[in-house]
Amino acid sequence: MSKGWLDVFVHPNGERFHVDNDPTEIRRLRKRCLAILPEPVVMEATGRYHRAAHANLHEAALLVAIVNPYRPRRFADAHGRLAKTNNIDTETSAGFGPTMPLVTSKPPTSSWRRSLNSRVPAVKSSKHACRWSNNFPKRPWGIVIAQITERFELCHRHGKELAEILLPLVQADPTTVRRFEIPTSVPGIGPVTAITLLVEMKELDSDNAAEVASLAGSTPINRDLGQLRGSKMIRSGSIVARNVLYRAATIAMHWNRDLASLYGRLRQGGKPFKVAITATMRKLTVMTDTLLQENRVWTPTPPRPNIRRATQERRLSGTVRTFAIKSWTAAFRIKGLAEFVDALPTRPGLHHTPKTTWPSSLIGQAGFHAISQMCPSGSAT
Template sequence: MRDRQGAGQESPMSRIQEKKTITTATSPFIVIGVDVSKDQLDVYVSPAGNHHSFKNDAGGAVELVNVCRDHDADLVVLEATGRYHRMAHETLHGAGVKTAVANPARSRNFARSIGRLAKTDRIDAQVLAEYGERLRPPASTPPSKLQAKIAEITVARRQIVDEMKILKHQQTQTLDDLVIAQIAARISLCQGHCKDLEQLLAELIQEDDGIRRKHEILTSIPGIGLTTAATLISELNELGGANAKQIASLSGVAPMNRDSGSFRGKRKIGGGRKPVRDVMYMAAVVAIRWNKDMAAFYQRLKKAGKPFKVAITAVMRKLLILANTLLSENRLWSETQP
């Protein structure tokens, strides 16, 4: 009887094995890595293993799109290189190609972790493709031309502020009157440049209704001024659209555990976007003087024995979460909570 059933019918086990074969036979995930330099786009297609090289201009960006379409790419991973990757990012996004922009430090750490110590443009493109294949970073939308311009102005201002810090330190280290006078003149020039850039920022923010509204909401919070708001708008585009934990992590103000076995280390902040963290530190210092809620929160932490760094970091995080909430609800800050 068992022989006749076996000859005339498939066994349940064979049907299960066939079903497994069908469900696991999926098409490969196609990732294209693009190493970006000033003049060139080096391209690697995974898993096909094809290399391409195009000029980093409008024509090269179109050729890159054609390669993506020829291979039916699921994801393109671009290396972030300031303004040099923008044209490729904008062209790919406009063509409907999912594109992730990778932090160069992270992609380099990934290369070291898989033993790729050599570094050339071709190798970097291959590493980016493998990085995308394994980690599947989320696709990102390129900033608008106005957002990109605001970002450039905030970076320029930040560099001038850093230069002034160096000059002021030099001023305290010299005794020569001529050198002191020259340094004072350079500091005065930097201060004038900062004011010019701040004026330009204020004008640019007024050009777009959405950016103007974001700026209005952010600057309604005591402690957040023009440049802090501009930095948040340009460097933290997720603000208002992510949850509190995500915003804290993206900004690098979420405490990270340092535990191993029975050892319990101090939690520390790190990673995230340093420009955001830097401006939020200054905002928190101002907020604990002029924002009643933040001042009371800070004093509670100090009375509980928390060190200054721990307390001020908590204020930074609370400020960011408040800004995120107000933007998501599209309302201004008020002393009385609704």
């Protein structure tokens, strides 16, 4: 994937071709993919150069998996292919698809695409403003102070204007209004941060909160070999999401009671600032994912669980378990009695009822069905 053209490799027949990265050539690529019917089409994430092809192939009902280029590159290293060329990369990505489990993705809607394009300068403007405020010289010249202050105010104004442009785009899509309201209810997450997380992390609202935190790049990774206990580092994940989470965590640790207590406890325990702020980022990500999954806004105190309903369910399960135990106990006792009667020696004038004709009233309905399953022949009546 590049700005000028797209290199294509068909696995496993080895067909290779490339098309220009423009609408006409992408339509030609779609026709060839429909003739081949690959499952799925593997594309390397490039930031923006793959979006047109992704949307066009998705319209044709083709499954497309967007993968991190780092993973196919390591896949090539594992096969001993150390060189890096366009042909090697396309062949490696095509072989990576059938070998590794992939998750197909859908392209963003038009409104979200506009939000994505508008979000980048908004985040960069705010980042430049923060950078200038942090690196403000202590004893500059008078003209330098005026220029830095003017640029600082300009970046803040541009960031606010772009954030105001994003809000109508979110409100125009009914499916994203609620998903936008929930993150912004958390102290420390503003409109730009919420939109960035929803755009960059489609995995939000997932059952696996730990996986979501890992995809955000806020999960420390162990480095323990033998007796070595190395320092835990964060890596991988979306760098854009990690940057906005860092800024949100620095604000939330002052205004969010839960995150402030976590940060203060870690700092008092002797943890460095980066370790404490990374843990705050992780908890902020998990909190946002949990709120989206439960479809509720943030509150200072979590909602109380329905204790009465839980107690009733626990009592009901206990009653069912007790009934099952008693039924199976009675069934095994009657089965043992039946085997004992069958084992009695036959005497003249002595007759007994076979075990397959015992009345169900003696053992109850549950025990009756249990004996019916245990009897080797015939059917209980």
